[in-house]
Amino acid sequence: MTESVIIVGGGPVGATLALTLQHKGIAATMLEARAKGAAYQDQRALALSYGSRAILEELGVWAKLDAQATAINTIHISQRGSFGRSLLKAQDHDLPALGYVLSYGALTKALDDALANFKAVNVIYKAEATHIEPSAEVATVMFNHDSILQRLSSSLLVLADGGRSLGDIPGILRDTKMYGHDALVTKVKCELPHGNIAYERFTPMGPVALLPNGEEFSLVWTGKQAEVAEVMALDDAEFLSQLHQHFGDRVGRFLGVGKRLTFPLKLSYLNPVTAPHLVVIGNAAQTMHPVAGQGFNVGLRDAYELAQQIASIMPEAWGQDAMMRAYQQGRKTDTKRGLMFTDFLVNLFSNDIVGVSGLRGMSLGMLDLLKPVKSRLVRKMSFGSRG
Template sequence: MAGASLALGLAQLSEKYQAKLNRPLSIAIIEAVAPDANHPGFDARSIAIAHGSVFELTRLGIWPKLASLGTEIENIHISDRGHFGMTELNAEQFNLSSMGQVVELAKVGKVLFDELKQHDIKLYCPATLDTLKTDATGHSLTLSNGQHIRTQLLVAADGAHSKVRQALKQDIEKVEFDQVALVANVQTDKPHQGWAYERFTDTGPLALLPMSSESVQGKSHQPRLSLVWALDSEQAQALKTAPKAEFLASLQRAFGNRAGRFTEVGERVSYPLTLSYMPRPIYHRTVFIGNAAQTLHPIAGQGFNLGLRDVVGLIDAIETVIKHSQQQQQALDIGQHTVIHDYLSLREADRSNTINNVEFLVRGFSNQYWPLVAGRSLGLRLLSWCPPLKAPIAHKAMGWKSA
């Protein structure tokens, strides 16, 4: 999603300055697999697109293509299992129609892939990076299909195991949380009415996001929720393979009845939870964005939203150099040192603050030390008792830039 969003945003930027550019920006995407049911980046998972991200996607001309796929998050309920702390965030309190949207990656992937073909974007698919050679003026890429690309600016949007990062031997820091995320779609016996839930349990956070209804096993319009449940590895493996009834009963005990009775669960998948980040997500004529630059714990649903702010920051840095080159009547070089370091300057504070905030939440709400439990429960209650205190929390939940 990050790479496709960037390419579409740059295509729009190229069209905006078309009359002033000697030639349009030359944009290419290298993609291993076309989106379908088996695409690893656009599988059955859902993600939350925060209100701030919807705003940015609209500005890039992308959200109108995706809007029909979204399910609104109108309210967020936050609770600490077994303790008195709980609070709610409501879109209405902030004069908004929603706090964000939930989309299914499989459907979004197909729309974005089709949209790429409507613009002047060269698509190398199926193809992967084979070799990468760097010199003073750019990069020379050889692809798995034997094709060659020469570029002034290389953007690595190739995920947590970035081949570009490995090829350039760039450092990455990792923090292990000793947790595994169990992910599945579940059904309940009552409509979700736009509610999302974040429940902190003894094993870690349990999140439920509202999804569109779907006909399943002959039953129409069954309410669905996207589940992300943090567990230790032993618990995750046991629940991943447990009989359906046993899994649903365990989920009910951990979450409670606020969302209704859990009646069905889809395919269960799991992955280890790790915070990884590049201290400097730039290199010579190279920028790393999205999961290639940082992967977050899903506790706050900020992964794609932070990655999209990377996208917007890079587009802004490139637009600045386009304007400057026109004013100075210079040849345009979008991979020059100024672009790379302007991007880093634009993104540094937001990246650092978001990463630190997410790690603080994970540590703070996975700890059962009683003074900390009492403090966080009181904090959640204070948010309920004093609504003005909710504004900074809502600001972050809605994906607005953290600076």
Template sequence: MRVDQQVCIVGGGLVGLAAAITLAHQGRKVTLLEASSLEAQDPQALDARSLALSYSTIQILRSLGLWNQLQSMAAPIKHIHVSSAGFFGVTRLDASDLKLEAMGYVIEYHLLLKILLRHAQQHSAIDIITMAQVDAVEAQGEQLELHYQLHEQPQTRNFNLVVVADGANSPLRQKLGISVDTLDYQQSALVANIKLAQDGNGWAYERFTDDGPLALLPLPGQRYALVWTHAAEHIDQRMALSDQALLQQLHDAFGYRLGEFIEIGTRARFDLKLTRASRLVAGRCVLIGNAANSLHPVAGQGFNLALRDIAQLYDSLLDVDLTSAAGTDQLLDYQRLRQADQQQTVGYGHGLVSLFSNDLPVLNHLRAGALAALDLLPALKREVSWQGMGYGAGCSSLMRGVD
């Protein structure tokens, strides 16, 4: 355990906070620099998004001592139903087939952010500095010199490791000279919470419609989180509909499997892009979260993938002296170890978007047939389930979920 070597996390979103908590859990002294105020959030402006947390994410949160607090705010996913509108093929996945209570949980973004922030604020090894806009980082021997503006006053500090978690547009990634591949899907997600007339019994739904993939995920209290993808040219019109008209269109696309939708909350819109950094590491800096990979939400994997990255970083840096050259070697090792999972997860999500956002008649029949066939193949279904739960490419120590 080392508490003497300074780690800086740039960015206090979900991923930066989770990285800070994880590295502090390892005994590192962590400073988190966040450009916004974090605290002064207007409750009306809170992000309406909810996140499906995979089984591996739950295990990592359990290892970090966070899951007890989060579980009561989250709803279990006990069954998953995947279908294609207008076709018969359906696949159902059940937690009980895997001898589990739940394949994952769903939690509102703002609640997860609040708990991670509170935990980080209360941790004696984490110092959170808000209104700190990081401008640049320079290598100085075995150290990094970080330049930032604190309340618009220039500041400089030295660190042994910088974890870059400043989001999909990552200003620091650009400063480090790391290029990105960007693919604009020309799609937007309409996100809102829906109130039901009855309980959804832990079913999560993924339905492929003419507009794009539509996910309905269970939330506590007879509510569901809607993520409905639309082609860019249709989103404005749908965002402008009255609540009643939108709920009717949702019923037209989804049917009545969940009974009646009786209310819809504040809507938010997210324009969807895939961004992938060409590498994860530059010297003693490592990219994480959206700064490394920003994904289409269709497979609900962005945060889950980032947590698996953080869990591997934890293993790769265990007992490593960050002031020595071993620190940089370990980061390169980390980059190598994360390649397979990142490629697989990004490829899976991108493959789903490509396959299901195309309404060529032959593809419609093919994907309906594939869903029906998968439903009849228990071994393959189990394999698909474990992949979705985050165990498709290895298991780091925190993913074993030991308290």
């Protein structure tokens, strides 16, 4: 029997892994709990780095997404109550764009469509994994499909379920730090055109970001849970007025707001996985505060790098210690830097301690003067540890 990789979770990260394997002619089975198309209306705005675009281009899906993606040509970073500000511009770093904003639904659909064109990957929708059991020879997943409990085993099982569904699996230990903050996400209409500028503003309440998305902006407004709950409870007119007060005048008045959603912010990562034949990728492996737009991009690189590794060895070596160690070693630096960079920004910019505010304003002003520092920051945000 030909060996087939099992992927649990067909979100953007799992589907990217499946598609990369497909391009390499490697057989895989992907189990996705949702029905096909259930996520296509998901308006969640993902911030894609330039490096993530390159991966999607190589997989042939970017051509379908290009028209739906909004380029970020400039990132404007500022701090409430301070004159310090910094501008990162794509043209200063010889990049066509610093990144792109794309809806979760559009990306999921493009990946699903591409997967449907080939036969190497078998996608089973409405297949919910209920239990994963690693053992010395294989890893086994139990899943419900058509109300029947089924099982599949492989010498390589990849968990890409976003980290929300499966609890304790022997050999997987997770460290989680809850920030006690929530993110409120929605779309807003503004008086002034966005001009492909993304705004990141640090306030004592927490960072607030406006990402150009189509003709509008996607808003990420973070703060302590109680504070965000208060903002969430406002009617639209009051919400828009408070946002104006919070964000300032850079995009004029706020004219309209879409459906608002909140989610808790946390930093979560895995200790080195010791479960045999099991690899964890994407949000299931690490979850970051959205302040630096790193999380999703690190996850996409997990998928891409894992596929390269699988393709570089014989199926007999899949899931063996040497492969597991090589994968974890290869991803360590990128993941760690993403987590540290994000946590550093949250800690530096999300508090009111006297004196820290002046330091922040100063560092933003200095960042604007120091071209090499800015270049490193842009390369890091664009390409991860390869930058």
